[in-house]
Amino acid sequence: MKLQLLPSSFDENGFASERQHLSCFVIDDSVAVDAGSLAMATNYRQKKQIRDVVLTHAHLDHIAGLPLFIDDLFETLDEPIRVHATADVIKILKRDIFNWSIYPDFSELKNKNGAVLEYCAFEVGKEFVIKNLTFKPIEVNHRVPSIGCIISDGKTKIALTGDTAETDEFWQVVSTEKNLSAIFVECAFPDELRELAQSSHHLTPKILRREIEKYTGDRCPIYVVNIKPMYLRKVVRQIEELEIENLQILQLGKVYEWI
Ligand SMILES: [Zn+2]
Numbered sequence: 001m002k003l004q005l006l007p008s009s010f011d012e013n014g015f016a017s018e019r020q021h022l023s024c025f026v027i028d029d030s031v032a033v034d035a036g037s038l039a040m041a042t043n044y045r046q047k048k049q050i051r052d053v054v055l056t057h058a059h060l061d062h063i064a065g066l067p068l069f070i071d072d073l074f075e076t077l078d079e080p081i082r083v084h085a086t087a088d089v090i091k092i093l094k095r096d097i098f099n100w101s102i103y104p105d106f107s108e109l110k111n112k113n114g115a116v117l118e119y120c121a122f123e124v125g126k127e128f129v130i131k132n133l134t135f136k137p138i139e140v141n142h143r144v145p146s147i148g149c150i151i152s153d154g155k156t157k158i159a160l161t162g163d164t165a166e167t168d169e170f171w172q173v174v175s176t177e178k179n180l181s182a183i184f185v186e187c188a189f190p191d192e193l194r195e196l197a198q199s200s201h202h203l204t205p206k207i208l209r210r211e212i213e214k215y216t217g218d219r220c221p222i223y224v225v226n227i228k229p230m231y232l233r234k235v236v237r238q239i240e241e242l243e244i245e246n247l248q249i250l251q252l253g254k255v256y257e258w259i
Helices: 044-049 065-073 087-096 169-176 191-199 205-213 229-241
Strands: 002-005 025-027 031-033 052-054 081-085 117-121 128-130 133-139 147-152 157-160 180-186 222-225 247-249 255-257
Touching: 044 065, 065 081, 081 087, 081 128, 087 117, 133 169, 147 169, 180 205, 191 205, 205 229, 229 247
Parallel strands: 031 052, 052 081, 081 117, 157 180, 180 222, 222 247
Antiparallel strands: 002 025, 002 255, 025 031, 128 133, 133 147, 147 157
């Protein structure tokens, strides 16, 4: 399995910046988990292959690239972009994004080959399959209906929290999984912004440490994602100060591969 967290922005030299404004993981260059920078940062191969997008929740930083991705590929699609999400998230997309005010309702439009957008609802706790990947969605604790998930290709298995505050079920389920290759956890704010983190349902490094302690499964690398760009340095320093050996920051743009 290959996984890449797409970059969101550029530094002053035009290279991918380490500041993560948006969330979009690409697995095996062909399935996206969240769509923050889906239209903006995918390479040619990914644009050609990605037809399935799994959404953890409907916050803008996780869906911003989705309408633009469909728009970009509209003419050439020979199968629809399938948006996999809970019924709650699909309802929000239909009401607030693909509503002809913010963007066209692509589910009403067709190109010469047929539909360009298809909604595929999944239920929390029920596994579903996309290509060779099995997804197990687990409800997490965010301001809006949100999931984390366990993703397996039969050989490699990884877990993602998505955006969340303190949560128990995710860690319970993940702890029962055998042979996890990696866990990806969010940590949006530094410790001094604990109140803001709590009201927006995100983690800080100190809260993250307590969350990780809930994991009782086999030891594996844990990667931190979703650090608010403005607090990147501070959060990275505070995570380093936790001195948790298998905890590190995920590098944006880097392709991680498990064989
Ligand atoms: Zn969110």
